Amino acid sequence: MAENTSTTEKLTGFVNAWSDALTALTPFRPSTADAKALLDSSFIAAEKVLAGQRDLARTVLDAGVSLVDRVTPDR
Numbered sequence: 001m002a003e004n005t006s007t008t009e010k011l012t013g014f015v016n017a018w019s020d021a022l023t024a025l026t027p028f029r030p031s032t033a034d035a036k037a038l039l040d041s042s043f044i045a046a047e048k049v050l051a052g053q054r055d056l057a058r059t060v061l062d063a064g065v066s067l068v069d070r071v072t073p074d075r
Contacts, residue, residue, distance in 0.1 A: 030038060
C-alpha cells in the first residue's frame with residue numbers, strides 16, 4: 001500500500017511540476033476560437049507536408065521503375 005501511495009505522490013508531483021513549467025513557458029492562453037484556428041492550421045500544414053512527402057515518394061518510385069525498366073532485359 002505504501003508503494004502505491006509513493007507512486008501516486010510521485011506522479012502527482014510530476015504532473016504538478018509539468019503543469020507549473022508549462023504555465024510559466026506559455027503566458028499566452030488562446031481563446032477557444034483561436035485554439036480551434038490553431039488546430040485547423042496545424043493540420044492543414046501537416047497535410048501539406050504529407051502531400052509533399054507523397055509526391056516525393058512517387059517521384060522516387062517512378063525513377064526507380066524507369067531505371068529498372070532500362071537495365072532489365074526483356075523477358
